[in-house]
Amino acid sequence: MDTVVIAGLGLIGGSLARNIQLHKEVHLIGVDQKDSTLQYALQHGIIDEASSSFQAAAQKADIILLAAPVSKSVELLKELDTMKLDKKVLVTDVSSVKGPIFRQAASLRSDKIVFIGGHPMAGSHKHGIEASKAHLFENAIYVLTPVQRAKEGDLDLLKDLLDGTKSTFITLSAEEHDEMTGVVSHFPHLIASALVQQAKKWETKHSFLPKLAAGGFRDITRIASSNPGMWQDIFFQNKEKMAVLLDDWIEEMQNFRKLLLEDHRQEIHAYLEEAKHYRDGLEPRKKGAIPGYYDLYVDITDRPGALQKVLTIVADAGLSIVNIQILELREGLTGVLRLSFAEQKIQLKAKGVLEVFGYEVKIED
Numbered sequence: 001m002d003t004v005v006i007a008g009l010g011l012i013g014g015s016l017a018r019n020i021q022l023h024k025e026v027h028l029i030g031v032d033q034k035d036s037t038l039q040y041a042l043q044h045g046i047i048d049e050a051s052s053s054f055q056a057a058a059q060k061a062d063i064i065l066l067a068a069p070v071s072k073s074v075e076l077l078k079e080l081d082t083m084k085l086d087k088k089v090l091v092t093d094v095s096s097v098k099g100p101i102f103r104q105a106a107s108l109r110s111d112k113i114v115f116i117g118g119h120p121m122a123g124s125h126k127h128g129i130e131a132s133k134a135h136l137f138e139n140a141i142y143v144l145t146p147v148q149r150a151k152e153g154d155l156d157l158l159k160d161l162l163d164g165t166k167s168t169f170i171t172l173s174a175e176e177h178d179e180m181t182g183v184v185s186h187f188p189h190l191i192a193s194a195l196v197q198q199a200k201k202w203e204t205k206h207s208f209l210p211k212l213a214a215g216g217f218r219d220i221t222r223i224a225s226s227n228p229g230m231w232q233d234i235f236f237q238n239k240e241k242m243a244v245l246l247d248d249w250i251e252e253m254q255n256f257r258k259l260l261l262e263d264h265r266q267e268i269h270a271y272l273e274e275a276k277h278y279r280d281g282l283e284p285r286k287k288g289a290i291p292g293y294y295d296l297y298v299d300i301t302d303r304p305g306a307l308q309k310v311l312t313i314v315a316d317a318g319l320s321i322v323n324i325q326i327l328e329l330r331e332g333l334t335g336v337l338r339l340s341f342a343e344q345k346i347q348l349k350a351k352g353v354l355e356v357f358g359y360e361v362k363i364e365d
């Protein structure tokens with residue numbers, strides 16, 4: 001039986017633990033600095049054994065998964081390198097930035113440790129074990145960054161362990177990973193927070209301003225509600241790439257400002273058109289707007305009872321809705337209702353039944 005240790009049982013560590021538990025042959029030890037987290041994990045059957053000592057747990061491990069904040073996972077790997085290990089151990093992590101942990105892994109002294117970096121590209125604005133879910137990583141990309149020493153067999157072992165996640169594994173260098181996630185994940189978080197800060201600043205002049213914030217502002221700033229501690233850590237760990245993207249962004253905004261003030265209407269139209277074309281061409285998400293859920297977008301009219309009619313159809317079919325949101329329903333206009341479901345099969349059934357009643361239903365907004 002393989003002994004697997006997960007250090008850091010939060011949103012990501014807890015969600016991976018729920019998947020690894022599907023392997024009945026695995027003995028799963030959870031390590032966390034918070035006692036209440038360990039108790040929760042034991043009580044909910046997420047782990048087989050709890051330990052507050054990384055060192056004690058690591059001595060028993062065949063595989064170790066580091067799922068603490070990025071800088072803490074780097075420290076844990078460093079600590080592991082100082083331990084006297086009796087057997088070979090395969091170590092992976094889930095850090096959103098790969099450079100610092102990869103550099104640490106590349107300079108390990110112990111020949112017992114084989115490191116394959118990992119990053120499941122799915123998550124949520126929530127944190128902690130209570131928010132963990134087994135299906136969090138379904139259909140997500142799971143990036144692996146193996147060090148040179150890792151063999152094909154090590155990669156296969158890791159992929160087998162994580163097969164319950166139903167994610168798609170791809171291999172990248174840490175450098176490529178950090179540049180790409182800088183563009184599509186880390187920098188957008190900064191922009192979301194900056195937009196909220198801008199609104200907050202202007203609210204001092206216009207106290208009614210937050211009430212005007214429509215669907216667009218809410219959609220683009222959703223991720224500003226994420227865990228500030230985690231994102232502060234990510235920004236610092238990916239500091240160099242963030243600095244390049246900031247320079248890029250400032251230049252782009254300066255260009256835009258010039259086009260606007262000099263009345264280059266055609267160029268601005270082309271700029272927006274090109275962005276729309278690129279955005280429309282992005283591969284559709286297979287999962288919901290709220291991570292872990294499956295969404296449907298239903299066109300509805302602004303008539304009394306329109307919302308209730310949709311909900312009644314879904315309820316009469318015996319299908320449970322876990323979240324409802326009205327997007328851009330303005331007087332006299334058609335609006336869009338976002339319904340979220342816990343499972344894909346419920347989402348598809350609801351789509352079918354609503355279409356029978358003549359509704360226009362999309363899986364993508």
Ligand SMILES: NC(=O)C1=CN([C@@H]2O[C@H](COP(=O)(O)OP(=O)(O)OC[C@H]3O[C@@H](n4cnc5c(N)ncnc54)[C@H](O)[C@@H]3O)[C@@H](O)[C@H]2O)C=CC1
Nearest residue numbers: 008009010011012032033068069070095096123124127128
């Ligand atoms: N939240 C997200 O959406 C995603 C996060 N990640 C990465 O996953 C990692 C964990 O993030 P979350 O699970 O969201 O955070 P979290 O805050 O939910 O969980 C972190 C856990 O680590 C524990 N911890 C902290 N220091 C520790 C230490 N020295 N030893 C043992 N346990 C320790 C905390 O008590 C907590 O339970 C981070 O590296 C993050 O970059 C990766 C993909 C998505």
Ligand SMILES: O=C(O)C(=O)Cc1ccc(O)cc1
Nearest residue numbers: 096120121122123124125223
């Ligand atoms: O909620 C979202 O949109 C996210 O951005 C989730 C997320 C957060 C951190 C990661 O490293 C990967 C994915």
